[in-house]
Amino acid sequence: MKVTGVGHAIPPTGDTAPVLMALAGQPNVGKSTLFNLLTGLNQHVGNWPGKTVERKEGTFTFNGRVYRLVDLPGTYSLTANSAEEVIAREFIIRERPDVVVAMVDAAILERSLYLVAELLCLSAPVVVGLNMIDVARQEGMEIEPDVLAAALGVPVVPMVATKNQGVRELLETVDRLVSGAIPYAPKTPRIRADHREVLERIGELVAGYVPEPYPPDWVAMKLLEGDRAVTAMMQESMGDRWEAVHDVLRAHDDALVAVAGGRYEWIGRMVRAAVTRPRAGQIGLTERLDRWATHPLWGLLLLTVILGLTFWLTYAIGAPLQDLLDTYLVGGLAALVGGWLSGAPTWLHGLVVDGVIGGAGSVLTFLPILVIFFAVMGMLEDIGYMARAAYVMDSFMHLMGLHGKSFLPLFLGFGCNVPAVLGTRVIESRRARLLTIILSPLIPCTARMAVVAFLAPAFFGSAATLVSWGLVLLSLLVLALSGVLINKTMFRGRRAAFIMELPLYHLPNWRTIGLLVWQRSLAFIRKAGTLILVVSVVIWALSTLPYGEIETSFLARIGRWLEPVGRPLGFDWRLMVALLTSFIAKENSIATLGVLFGSGEDVGLADTLARTFPMPTGLAFLVVQMLFIPCVATVAAIRQETGGWRWTLFSLGLLMLISWGVGWLAFRLLMLLSL
């Protein structure tokens, strides 16, 4: 194997340059377990540049050598079908890691070696971590790692990452490979005989045009597979000469299946040598559990129970914790700082206590709910249930151009929109993920429902429950219609293919889940926290300046200025201001109305509102409130997950339009009815 370029020189022991080690593997092979085991809290989670795919990196020391470990996204192959696949291969080709540890699942050896078959064609040295040999043994399989290693020409280390078995041996092997103590001579899979000639032909045509540092053989193979990214790259690099390649490719547009088939044939030969006892045909635990979990009726029932438990947990633990944090931590801090600032000017007191501490408090009080949701989501994903939930809900989500995986995040939105948006990470397809993020603010969260619960009785008396349910149904209807419309227009009806592995069930790994909760919560506080704080302070300032009262504040002026927009729905400036303040937190609109209608008591406010505004305006306000732009925390989450302002602003604009449109319709309809 020829290794070119700088940065690949292997540092001698004791050298300060860390060894760059990449961790590759298909989803569900225990990659993150190994990553967490090696790096512990010594890890950093961010995004890949320009992508919304999570990038995990960490360091550790072994045998006096410092390693920089990069966790590549879990992918089934290295063909440019998704952002993850492009990231993984670009990293290996461009960053030239000193070693790639490829994790494979021993219990599904053939399928897991597919990625290895692709990795071996790239220039970075590969060590195979043969994980979950305990599961394979349970299923009656016996694998000889040495034979597999000889067949592949790369080191193979048997291991059980969850039990910390074989990890030391893996690192020792890596150490010896990196220091050159063991030779590296991989056997690479060959293409199926009937396509060998055409591959050679393409190789000849592209020779001399392949940009550094891409391996020419690999490029020829990817062209034959019809890889979009590589095709675009070569088209640009070859200019006029591309035509010849294009002609060859067009005559072989079935080559993708042949290439993949060839890889599996090759894998089959490797595996046949190494597996001394094949899997016994017994019915495993997973199959037995799946008879229930994926059943069209029992599966739905199970899902309902699990979701019910999640919400119960949230309300039983999350809500009281939220109150405690709010009263003692935020309240206590406010009192403490307020005491220090007693001599300071009023504006400073207000800014620090109401603006900054209030804003930071709203970030903090989100935490209990977030932690619970992250933990539940993480656990369901870790034990393997998430894929079943997606399967059970697929038909239903189909209607919106989404598939099953979007269901759980959306459902979480009933608790709080923030985890819903963050939870969309389980969706692989970028398009489906984007659509789910855009739709999630339309799920009525608990805070919105609290406003409805307060205002609906004021306007509708005994019909309040009916109206509340109607509003929830309306939200879901708007969500479904928006889903269909956005899908039909912007995404042109294309729907990501629903093909998904149902992994084996296994016991939860608390370490993995714990680290996931920790990382996600930290990322939220770090990224979203700042935005929430800034917006809270700005809105607070607008609502107090210049005279310290909301009635005469800049916010009130903005409300008056916006009044014409609200007039078709019967809104006056005070309702507009209430909507504006609901941007910090949905329940704020009640507090604002309380101040603006000069009644501190909630009881009085409901009556005052009902006397001030006719029923159609009341309904329109409730409708707008349900469909309006989400709170700043959700907006921050949307920005974090879509990777910028573009889709965030699109989403906000859309919601503004929808809420006003539907609100106006509700207003007109009720006006007609009451005539």
Next chain:
Amino acid sequence: MKGFPTRQPPAAQAATTEQIVPLSALNTGEHGVVVELLGGRGVLGRMTSLGFTPGAEVTVLQNYGHGPLIARVRDVRVALGRGEASKIQVRR
């Protein structure tokens, strides 16, 4: 690009015991061998990397005749939408 699979006329079905049908036509518990994959590059890429290639043995683990189905291929359980399953041609 290839078109959608066409069903064989009933007479042909009666004549041969070995027939080529879409995966979605297999009942729960039935086996088949993949013969051909239809569809665009993106879907094909996902299908092949998950183990569906010509010659691969497939067992349908769950098929209620509507909605998605579950199949086992290369020792892995894979859930597929009905549309995706109809693009995998198998020999019963």
